[in-house]
Amino acid sequence: MIRALILGYGFLGKALAKRLLNRPVEELKIVGLANSKGYLYKRDGLQLEKIKEPLEDNEGFEKGRATELLTKEYIDLLIELTPTNISTGEPGITHIRTALKEEIDVVTANKGPVLLALKELKRIADEKNVIFKYEGTVGGGIPIFSLVNKCLQGDDIISIRGILNGTTNYILTRMHFEGLTFELALREAIMLGIAERNPTLDVEGIDTAVKILILANSIMNLNKNLSDVKIVGVTKVTPEAISAAKDNGMTIKLIGSIEDGELSVEPRLIRLNHPLCVHGTLNAINIKSNVLKTLTLIGEGAGESTVASLLNDIYDVIKERHSKIKF
Amino acid sequence: MIRALILGYGFLGKALAKRLLNRPVEELKIVGLANSKGYLYKRDGLQLEKIKEPLEDNEGFEKGRATELLTKEYIDLLIELTPTNISTGEPGITHIRTALKEEIDVVTANKGPVLLALKELKRIADEKNVIFKYEGTVGGGIPIFSLVNKCLQGDDIISIRGILNGTTNYILTRMHFEGLTFELALREAIMLGIAERNPTLDVEGIDTAVKILILANSIMNLNKNLSDVKIVGVTKVTPEAISAAKDNGMTIKLIGSIEDGELSVEPRLIRLNHPLCVHGTLNAINIKSNVLKTLTLIGEGAGESTVASLLNDIYDVIKERHSKIKF
Numbered sequence: 001m002i003r004a005l006i007l008g009y010g011f012l013g014k015a016l017a018k019r020l021l022n023r024p025v026e027e028l029k030i031v032g033l034a035n036s037k038g039y040l041y042k043r044d045g046l047q048l049e050k051i052k053e054p055l056e057d058n059e060g061f062e063k064g065r066a067t068e069l070l071t072k073e074y075i076d077l078l079i080e081l082t083p084t085n086i087s088t089g090e091p092g093i094t095h096i097r098t099a100l101k102e103e104i105d106v107v108t109a110n111k112g113p114v115l116l117a118l119k120e121l122k123r124i125a126d127e128k129n130v131i132f133k134y135e136g137t138v139g140g141g142i143p144i145f146s147l148v149n150k151c152l153q154g155d156d157i158i159s160i161r162g163i164l165n166g167t168t169n170y171i172l173t174r175m176h177f178e179g180l181t182f183e184l185a186l187r188e189a190i191m192l193g194i195a196e197r198n199p200t201l202d203v204e205g206i207d208t209a210v211k212i213l214i215l216a217n218s219i220m221n222l223n224k225n226l227s228d229v230k231i232v233g234v235t236k237v238t239p240e241a242i243s244a245a246k247d248n249g250m251t252i253k254l255i256g257s258i259e260d261g262e263l264s265v266e267p268r269l270i271r272l273n274h275p276l277c278v279h280g281t282l283n284a285i286n287i288k289s290n291v292l293k294t295l296t297l298i299g300e301g302a303g304e305s306t307v308a309s310l311l312n313d314i315y316d317v318i319k320e321r322h323s324k325i326k327f
Numbered sequence: 328m329i330r331a332l333i334l335g336y337g338f339l340g341k342a343l344a345k346r347l348l349n350r351p352v353e354e355l356k357i358v359g360l361a362n363s364k365g366y367l368y369k370r371d372g373l374q375l376e377k378i379k380e381p382l383e384d385n386e387g388f389e390k391g392r393a394t395e396l397l398t399k400e401y402i403d404l405l406i407e408l409t410p411t412n413i414s415t416g417e418p419g420i421t422h423i424r425t426a427l428k429e430e431i432d433v434v435t436a437n438k439g440p441v442l443l444a445l446k447e448l449k450r451i452a453d454e455k456n457v458i459f460k461y462e463g464t465v466g467g468g469i470p471i472f473s474l475v476n477k478c479l480q481g482d483d484i485i486s487i488r489g490i491l492n493g494t495t496n497y498i499l500t501r502m503h504f505e506g507l508t509f510e511l512a513l514r515e516a517i518m519l520g521i522a523e524r525n526p527t528l529d530v531e532g533i534d535t536a537v538k539i540l541i542l543a544n545s546i547m548n549l550n551k552n553l554s555d556v557k558i559v560g561v562t563k564v565t566p567e568a569i570s571a572a573k574d575n576g577m578t579i580k581l582i583g584s585i586e587d588g589e590l591s592v593e594p595r596l597i598r599l600n601h602p603l604c605v606h607g608t609l610n611a612i613n614i615k616s617n618v619l620k621t622l623t624l625i626g627e628g629a630g631e632s633t634v635a636s637l638l639n640d641i642y643d644v645i646k647e648r649h650s651k652i653k654f
Contacts, residue, residue, distance in 0.1 A: 019618060141618070141620070143478035143622075146477060146478040147470070150477040150478065151473040151474050151477065152470065153638065153639045154350075154635075154641065154642050155635050155638065273606055275602075275605055275609065279600055291346060291631075291632070292626065292627075292632050292635035293468070293627055293631075295468070295469065295624065296624070296625040297623070297625075298602040298624075298625070299619060299620075299623070304618075307618050308618040308619035311480065311482065311618060312478055312479060312480045312482075314481065316480070
C-alpha cells in the first residue's frame with residue numbers, strides 16, 4: 001500500500017481527492033491533505049468522504065508546515081499541487097527536493113519546480129532511486145511525456161509545436177469567428193472565468209514559453225531557460241490581421257515551438273485545415289519524428305482533465321513499486 | 328539478446344528491416360527473414376546490409392515454410408507481417424498461434440488474426456506467459472493501444488470514434504475541396520496508388536469496420552464480430568451532399584464509432600472545426616473518457632509510419648524480457 005500526501009488543496013487537489021473518493025485506486029491510501037495553513041494526517045488513511053472545506057475546519061487539523069510530513073515514516077508518495085511560481089519555483093521546489101531526498105516518490109502538476117530545477121530534481125531522484133513525474137505540468141490531461149516515453153520508443157523526436165494556452169486560444173478563437181478586438185475578447189474571457197484577472201502571463205506568451213521550456217528540457221534533453229525563448233504575446237494581434245488570414249483559409253494562433261534547437265512563442269499563421277489548428281480552450285501538440293513522421297494530440301489543456309495526468313503518474317508509481325516488490 | 332524473425336517481407340517488412348539496418352536496436356538481432364517461398368536464417372544474425380531482393384536471390388535461401396523456424400531453438404520473437412486476410416486470418420493465425428504455443432513473443436501488424444482470433448491468441452499468450460502485441464493493426468503509427476494501456480491508467484474509456492481509412496478520407500477530401508464525384512476521386516486515388524485497384528474493402532467501409540472491431544474487442548473488452556457492425560460505405564456520397572454540408576461549416580467523413588456498446592461505420596456530418604475532422608490520407612481517433620474527457624490523436628494511418636508501431640512493440644518486448652532477467 002502506497003501512503004500519499006496531497007500537498008496543495010486548491011482546485012486540482014480537491015478534484016483529485018474527489019475522484020479518489022468516487023473511484024479508489026487499489027494500493028493507494030491518502031494519509032494526508034495539506035494547504036498553506038497546515039495539514040490533516042491519519043496513518044491508516046483519511047476518510048475522504050468526511051473531509052470538510054476548508055481543511056482548517058476538520059478535527060485533527062494541525063497548524064504548521066506540511067514539510068514535517070515529508071519523511072518515509074509518514075508517507076511514500078508526495079502529490080505536490082501548490083500554486084506555480086515561475087520566478088522562485090517555491091514552495092514547490094523545497095517540497096519536492098525534500099521529499100526526493102527522503103526517498104519519497106513525487107508526482108506534481110506544479111510547473112515552477114520543473115521549469116527551474118528539473119536537472120537537480122531529476123539527479124536527486126536518480127541518486128535516491130525514486131520516481132519524479134510531472135505529466136500534469138504541460139497540456140493538462142494530454143499525456144505528452146508518457147506518450148513520448150512509452151509509446152514512441154525507438155523513434156527520434158525532431159520538433160514539437162503546440163497551442164499550449166487555453167486562455168489565449170479562446171481569445172484568438174473569438175477574434176476569428178466573431179471579429180472581436182483583442183480587448184473585447186479578453187474582457188469576455190475574464191468574465192467567463194477563462195482568463196485570470198491578471199492575464200499577463202497568458203496573453204504575453206509567458207505561460208506557453210514555460211511549457212515549451214519544460215517540453216524542450218524534458219523531451220528533447222535541452223538545457224534552456226526562459227531567456228532562450230523568443231516570446232511574442234497576442235496583445236498586438238488585430239481583427240484585421242485575423243480577417244486577412246481568414247480570407248486565405250488561415251487564422252492566427254499562438255504557437256510555441258521547438259525546432260532545430262530554437263525555442264519560440266509567437267502568433268503565427270496556420271491553415272484552418274491543419275491538425276494543430278484547434279479552437280476554443282483546446283490545446284494541441286504536434287510532434288515530428290523520424291519514423292512516425294507526425295502525430296498530433298488534442299485535448300483540454302487545463303481544468304479537471306489534469307486529474308487524468310496525475311492518476312496516470314500515480315499508477316506508474318504503484319506499478320514500479322509493485323514490480324520492485326514482486327520480482 | 329532477442330533473436331527475431333520477420334515473417335512476411337513485403338512493403339512493411341522491408342521498411343522495418345531498413346530502419347533496423349540504419350538504426351540497430353540494442354538487444355535485438357534479426358536472425359531470419361521469410362516470405363511465402365521460403366526463408367533466410369542465420370543463428371548469429373543476418374547482415375541486413377547484404378540482403379538482396381527478392382529474398383530468393385540470396386545465398387542460403389531455404390525453400391519451404393518458415394514455420395519450421397517457429398521454435399525457441401531458433402527465435403525468441405516473431406514479427407508477423409504477412410498480408411491481412413479478413414476471411415480466414417491465415418496464414419497469420421497459424422503463424423502466431425504456433426509461435427505463442429512455443430513460448431515465442433509475437434509482434435504483428437496483420438489485422439486478420441487480431442480480428443478473428445484475438446481471444447484465443449490472448450489466452451495462449453497468457454497461459455504461456457509470453458507477449459502478444461499488435462499496435463500496427465489500427466491507425467498505422469498512431470500508438471492507440473499503447474496510449475490507452477500506458478498513458479490513460481486510472482481512466483475509463485467511454486467511447487471511441489475515428490477516421491481510420493486513409494483511402495476513403497482522401498476521396499472525401501477531394502470531393503469536399505474540388506467538388507469531384509466519388510467515381511472521379513476514386514479513379515484519381517487509384518492512379519496515385521492511394522487506393523488499391525480493387526478498392527471494395529476500403530470504399531465499402533469494411534476496412535474501417537475491421538479496425539473498429541479490433542478497438543472494441545481490445546480496448547473496450549467487447550466480444551463483437553463483423554456482423555455486429557452497422558456498415559455503410561462512401562460509394563453513395565454525392566458532391567451535392569458534401570456541398571450542402573460545406574454551406575453549413577461541415578463536411579461528410581467516414582466515421583467508425585463505438586458508442587454505448589454499438590459499433591457502426593458510416594458517412595457522417597462533421598463540423599469542419601472538429602478535431603476529428605482531418606483531411607487527405609490522415610487518420611484521426613477520438614477517445615471520450617471519464618477523467619480526461621476527450622483526447623484526439625491524428626497521424627498517418629498507413630505506410631511507413633506503421634514501422635513506429637512495430638518498433639514500440641519490439642521495445643516493449645525487450646523491456647519486459649530485460650526486467651524478467653534483471654529482477
